[in-house]
Amino acid sequence: MQKLKQYAQQNMIPIVRDKTAGILVELCKSAKPTRILEIGTAIGYSGIMMLKATDAKLVTIEKNEQRAEEARLNFKKYGVENRVELKVGDALDEIVLLERSGQKFDFIFFFFPKGQYFRYYPLLKNLLTGGGTIFADNVDLLGLLDSPQRVTHKNRAMVNNMKKFIQMVKDDSDITYEFYHIDDGFCVCKKK
Numbered sequence: 001m002q003k004l005k006q007y008a009q010q011n012m013i014p015i016v017r018d019k020t021a022g023i024l025v026e027l028c029k030s031a032k033p034t035r036i037l038e039i040g041t042a043i044g045y046s047g048i049m050m051l052k053a054t055d056a057k058l059v060t061i062e063k064n065e066q067r068a069e070e071a072r073l074n075f076k077k078y079g080v081e082n083r084v085e086l087k088v089g090d091a092l093d094e095i096v097l098l099e100r101s102g103q104k105f106d107f108i109f110f111f112f113p114k115g116q117y118f119r120y121y122p123l124l125k126n127l128l129t130g131g132g133t134i135f136a137d138n139v140d141l142l143g144l145l146d147s148p149q150r151v152t153h154k155n156r157a158m159v160n161n162m163k164k165f166i167q168m169v170k171d172d173s174d175i176t177y178e179f180y181h182i183d184d185g186f187c188v189c190k191k192k
């Protein structure tokens with residue numbers, strides 16, 4: 001996994017940060033999910049971690065074809081390819097298809113364009129079983145949420161959308177939740 005991490009860093013591919021990854025793995029171990037959904041495969045780093053921590057099957061979605069191909073090779077290299085279904089396409093389209101085919105997941109990890117969390121959250125929640133977990137990474141936006149003076153015209157929409165997502169979670173009586181201000185911040189929601 002160290003090599004995979006180095007490769008990602010050298011090629012500027014964002015992957016889950018170390019402390020977050022540690023907690024993600026611990027959560028996976030304790031939740032013992034059977035079906036995990038991941039949005040944003042990249043090169044398979046976090047997917048492999050979650051698979052190694054569980055006996056689960058993983059459905060993972062990546063829109064970048066080159067990254068998806070690299071992920072496919074990595075899943076094979078790490079011996080988990082039989083437990084992975086890699087979908088190459090836009091997450092929104094794939095989520096709609098998963099819902100239509102009645103698929104359910106007991107653990108969902110998402111880490112993709114940060115301005116879109118509020119759009120995906122209700123859809124992902126529909127795919128989650130009772131007692132299932134949603135893990136949303138990077139919710140602190142590298143401190144932007146707490147530094148209004150650093151919010152520029154360019155990132156204002158993303159910041160407002162992330163605030164919308166956070167409020168959505170806080171107002172959602174179907175779940176319990178916890179925000180962790182570790183690395184770039186993440187949120188763990190559990191469906192009641």
Ligand SMILES: C[S@@+](CC[C@H](N)C(=O)[O-])C[C@H]1O[C@@H](n2cnc3c(N)ncnc32)[C@H](O)[C@@H]1O
Nearest residue numbers: 014015016040041042045046062063064090091
């Ligand atoms: C931060 S990376 C994922 C890192 C990965 N989860 C890990 O920790 O190893 C986000 C990935 O999401 C993909 N992505 C972004 N928008 C997407 C979309 N709308 N649908 C599917 N994949 C998307 C990007 O191409 C990128 O590879």
